[in-house]
Amino acid sequence: MAKHQKNSGWTTTAAEALRVGRVGPIAEFDPGSTPGFAGDKDAGEKLLTERGEALADLQEILFANGRAGDHRSVLLVLQGMDTAGKGGIVRHVGGLVDPQGLSIKGFGKPTPEELDHDFLWRIHRALPPIGRIGIFDRSHYEDVLPVRVHNLVPKAEWEKRYEVINQFERDLVASGTTVIKVAMVVSKAEQKARLTERLDRPDKHWKYNPGDIDERAFWDDYLDAYQAIFDRCDNDTAPWYLIPADKKWFARLAVCELLIGALENLELTWPAADFDVEAEKKRVAELDD
């Protein structure tokens, strides 16, 4: 990993710089900061292009191994306030790799069918296939975020979920899925600016949801709900990272770097051929043109 970090603008790895335990309570977190990265926007954008190629290479090796019988996958869980830029991460970081290697799932308000099952039912069904990078745009953590803030189920019910989630994630990791959890944090001022832009531009109206303003009134409750998640569901098995999201370029670079780190930790190499290479070379050489 060290070779990628040298002279890159990073003063430490993204994983170290952004782990929730390192950056402190969310209520005191600066959404305009760039923890661990000393470069500016130009440097960050230039680096993202370069690192995108590294990510694409690693994704292809993961995919190739999945084809060859390896059972590993990666799951990126994206959470964040409205307008924090989760969709932008999917587009601009997910967009760096072969889309065949992605498994993207957005979780909205549960459907009646989903509500007719336990809260993890829809999550299980959406887990990435082996060899893929799964991206969850919202996730099972919704069931302890808006659900907790608005008491959509009794407190006794959502209280139990933290441990259920930990157990679920332990099982998932034990089955070969690397789990990275990312909370994107935007400032109130930046959220206001982004809502304003969505209203000012007709090509952004479809992204505007009047309900976002209603939710904004619960800002501090959401910070509490996020902090509870970090306190109870951050662990080395399935770590949580805080991504300052006021600077989109940094959020993208940081998530790209976290994915690269996770893939590098798998220490994958190109899978060995399951056929006799020399014999096949001979067969191919003998083919008519």
Add this chain to the structure above:
Amino acid sequence: MAKHQKNSGWTTTAAEALRVGRVGPIAEFDPGSTPGFAGDKDAGEKLLTERGEALADLQEILFANGRAGDHRSVLLVLQGMDTAGKGGIVRHVGGLVDPQGLSIKGFGKPTPEELDHDFLWRIHRALPPIGRIGIFDRSHYEDVLPVRVHNLVPKAEWEKRYEVINQFERDLVASGTTVIKVAMVVSKAEQKARLTERLDRPDKHWKYNPGDIDERAFWDDYLDAYQAIFDRCDNDTAPWYLIPADKKWFARLAVCELLIGALENLELTWPAADFDVEAEKKRVAELDD
């Protein structure tokens, strides 16, 4: 559409140039040609970058309309000889747009569960959601390609499938899905070169399948099976295009252009807001920073 074509290197639209009825029988088709395009590789690659942005914009409008209740979608069906570059199209053309707007499905040898249903069962389950661009890497046409070449079901059975497929596609189009079908044609010499490369490079071994050489022995039978498809399943509702695939840059440019044309034909505009824009502007303006 005309404005995009001007000075672009295209002498006619890709849809006109590549429609199977226009380019003639597959057995006489030149996989190294670039029908309708007068530019060289440099011009083609430059144009693809530019047109990729147009495709991304159109995809976002399609997606926004899907969110706003419009029921349309696009389905790109990819067929082709082994090594023709279907995966490259998904990666390099699919990769031009927001991966959230894609719905990619590869169809391999049917599973026991799939074989326990009619041949369209797995196809129905994989159709793109509204607002999405679906890409099928292989498709229901496998059921009249290898199945026909090797008589995996009795002839009386596969003979019926052409009309079943036509009916299926008519229903699909009537439901709001634009269907574009693309057959990628590689020459025997180029296939040999690509197989050789896969064997020479350890990072390509995972893409090599000894069975591809066995299939190559049935080359002319496949050409016949493709021609039967074109003769019986090409129509204005769900047209077939022949893509010469020896030049990867051209195949990518051509498929990108076909997708752009299909999306432009939908004549989509940004969906109107379903809320009171001025009232919301006022609400946002009054928010604390």
